[in-house]
Amino acid sequence: GAGVSQSPSNKVTEKGKxxxxxxxxxxxxxxxxxxxxxxxxxxxxxxxxQGNSAPDKSGLPSDRFSAERTGGxxxxxxxxxxxxxxxxxxxxxxxxxxGRSNEQFFGPGTRLTVL
Amino acid sequence: AQSVAQPEDQVNVAEGNPLTVKCTYxxxxxxxxFWYVQYPNRGxxxxxxxxxxxxxxxxxxxxxxxxxxxxxSFHLKKPSALVSDSALYFCAVRDRPRAALIxxxxxxxxxxx
Numbered sequence: 087g088a089g090v091s092q093s094p095s096n097k098v099t100e101k102g103k104x105x106x107x108x109x110x111x112x113x114x115x116x117x118x119x120x121x122x123x124x125x126x127x128x129x130x131x132x133x134x135x136q137g138n139s140a141p142d143k144s145g146l147p148s149d150r151f152s153a154e155r156t157g158g159x160x161x162x163x164x165x166x167x168x169x170x171x172x173x174x175x176x177x178x179x180x181x182x183x184x185g186r187s188n189e190q191f192f193g194p195g196t197r198l199t200v201l
Numbered sequence: 202a203q204s205v206a207q208p209e210d211q212v213n214v215a216e217g218n219p220l221t222v223k224c225t226y227x228x229x230x231x232x233x234x235f236w237y238v239q240y241p242n243r244g245x246x247x248x249x250x251x252x253x254x255x256x257x258x259x260x261x262x263x264x265x266x267x268x269x270x271x272x273x274s275f276h277l278k279k280p281s282a283l284v285s286d287s288a289l290y291f292c293a294v295r296d297r298p299r300a301a302l303i304x305x306x307x308x309x310x311x312x313x314x
Contacts, residue, residue: 090244119301129291131301145301177244189235190302192245 088112090193092178098199099168107163107196111180118161119181119190120153124174132176135161168200203228205294207305214282215313222277222308224292232294234275235302236266239289248290251275262286282312 091110099105111118120132131145135155146152150168155161165172175197179190204227214220226232233252237245249260256268266277275292289309293302 121301121304128306129293129302129304131303134301142301179245189247189250191247192237194242194244 090178090180090191092176092193092196094196095194096197096199098201100201101170102167104164104166105168105198107165107176107198109161109163109178109180109193111159111161111178112182112191113159115180115182115191116158117181117183118155119179120161120163121177121179122174123177123195127174129177132163165198168198170200173198173200203294203296203303205292205303205305207290207292207308209308210306211309211311213311213313216284217281220279220282220286220310220312222290222292222310224275224277224305225273226275226292226294227273228294228296230296232273232275232296234266234268235293235295236260236264236275236277237291237293237304239291239307241288245291248277282310284312284314286310287312 093108116137118135122130133153134142150166153163175195177195178193181188181190206225208223235250236248238248239245248264249258249266251258251268259265264279266275268275289307291307292305295302
């Protein structure tokens with residue numbers, strides 16, 4: 087079946103502009119995660135959605151970052167007033183259950199470059 | 202606090218030789234451990250996981266990992282490396298439900314022919 091998809095695959099923007107990154111999880115997966123992969127920082131957790139529960143936003147680096155998940159499926163990560171340090175690959179993952187043992191399936195990522 | 206350490210930024214092996222990519226972790230409670238691989242310009246692919254049971258876990262592409270509780274390690278191994286195994290490998294841990302994965306910084310594996 088279809089895996090996790092993300093769009094766009096690449097995004098180049100100017101400092102100060104807002105960007106939206108989209109994630110389509112695997113159908114039926116109730117949990118969705120956003121991570122950021124940047125040079126020297128490895129993979130960092132940003133935010134997590136599980137069903138209708140309030141999202142875990144503990145990994146968001148600043149209030150310029152926000153995310154929503156509509157209808158329990160598609161998620162959008164929004165970065166306002168982008169800065170150069172926001173340049174990174176943003177990865178989305180989904181899993182069937184947010185249990186301890188279930189592996190997360192990752193999308194190909196969106197490479198964001200802030201000029 | 203949870204943490205994962207991958208002490209080697211890069212591992213170089215010759216094709217046909219065994220390979221080991223090291224990972225140590227620190228969590229409170231029982232760990233649930235994962236290995237992922239990332240090929241250039243691709244997302245992360247799941248390789249294997251340790252939940253409970255046998256300390257030796259077998260996964261995709263001939264990889265295996267050994268869980269050692271006393272040493273808090275979860276090293277990735279393969280008996281005979283292939284050039285196509287060259288990629289970036291991440292170890293990750295979670296210790297409770299509804300938790301995100303905590304990743305190591307990754308180890309680049311380079312297999313030469």
